[in-house]
Amino acid sequence: MICKLVGVTKSYPMGDLLVQALRNVTVGVGAGEFTVFAGPSGSGKSTALNLLGCLDRPSSGEVLLDDKNVASLSDDALGAVRARRIGFIFQSFNLIPVLTASENVDLALRLAGVEGPRAERVESALKAVGLQDYLHRRPSQLSGGQQQRVAIARALVKSPAIVIADEPTANLDSTNGEAILDLMREMNQKNGVTFLFSTHDPMVMSRARRVVRLKDGEVVADEAGAGA
Numbered sequence: 001m002i003c004k005l006v007g008v009t010k011s012y013p014m015g016d017l018l019v020q021a022l023r024n025v026t027v028g029v030g031a032g033e034f035t036v037f038a039g040p041s042g043s044g045k046s047t048a049l050n051l052l053g054c055l056d057r058p059s060s061g062e063v064l065l066d067d068k069n070v071a072s073l074s075d076d077a078l079g080a081v082r083a084r085r086i087g088f089i090f091q092s093f094n095l096i097p098v099l100t101a102s103e104n105v106d107l108a109l110r111l112a113g114v115e116g117p118r119a120e121r122v123e124s125a126l127k128a129v130g131l132q133d134y135l136h137r138r139p140s141q142l143s144g145g146q147q148q149r150v151a152i153a154r155a156l157v158k159s160p161a162i163v164i165a166d167e168p169t170a171n172l173d174s175t176n177g178e179a180i181l182d183l184m185r186e187m188n189q190k191n192g193v194t195f196l197f198s199t200h201d202p203m204v205m206s207r208a209r210r211v212v213r214l215k216d217g218e219v220v221a222d223e224a225g226a227g228a
């Protein structure tokens with residue numbers, strides 16, 4: 001297993017109430033998988049991905065990354081693990097507007113503490129997502145699909161243990177969404193990159209090789225997907 005939630009509960013205070021976003025969830029992801037967390041809005045997908053991506057901590061239970069429990073690390077230590085080991089792709093791309101495509105990708109390498117020359121790695125990551133002619137464009141000068149490609153390059157440039165993508169196609173039209181899925185799958189098959197993504201869209205679900213269904217904060221099914 002690359003990463004795993006073990007008996008994880010996550011609750012958020014909401015006034016006098018506690019919202020249970022995850023209830024005693026145990027689920028792991030192994031090397032080379034192309035897995036989706038599927039479920040309706042509010043089922044706990046983002047909460048689960050944020051925990052596996054070291055962006056947040058559970059209320060109880062363990063979060064294992066490379067077989068080590070990261071649930072109790074300090075903020076700084078957790079941030080360092082995330083920068084080195086996790087590539088995270090967001091629904092809204094989350095690129096830094098004042099930086100070019102190259103600079104956005106380079107920043108991820110610097111935050112990961114990668115030593116040695118970086119320019120070639122940055123260029124080849126952007127080339128791999130088809131953006132070799134857009135290296136010096138800012139996000140506002142790129143389409144949504146191109147921005148998500150930059151985000152994929154940014155996630156992959158540091159050779160992370162796993163790429164976690166929270167509804168990566170939700171802000172794209174279906175043509176661009178399918179192209180992004182094709183690109184992810186190609187990187188999974190050709191380069192062995194492990195992907196864990198989420199969606200509430202049946203089309204996207206059907207592209208995964210493994211479908212973990214969430215409902216009301218619980219895993220209700222874990223089955224083979226239709227993705228070739």
Ligand code: ADP
Pocket residue numbers: 012013014019020021039040041042043044045046047048
């Ligand atoms: P999904 O990504 O499947 O839509 P989420 O993981 O975002 O689901 O949310 C699961 C539940 O937790 C929802 O009921 C949501 O309202 C609640 N929740 C998520 N984040 C917070 C938060 N920061 N504060 C309060 N409630 C939250």
Ligand code: MG
Pocket residue numbers: 045046047166167
């Ligand atoms: Mg979500």
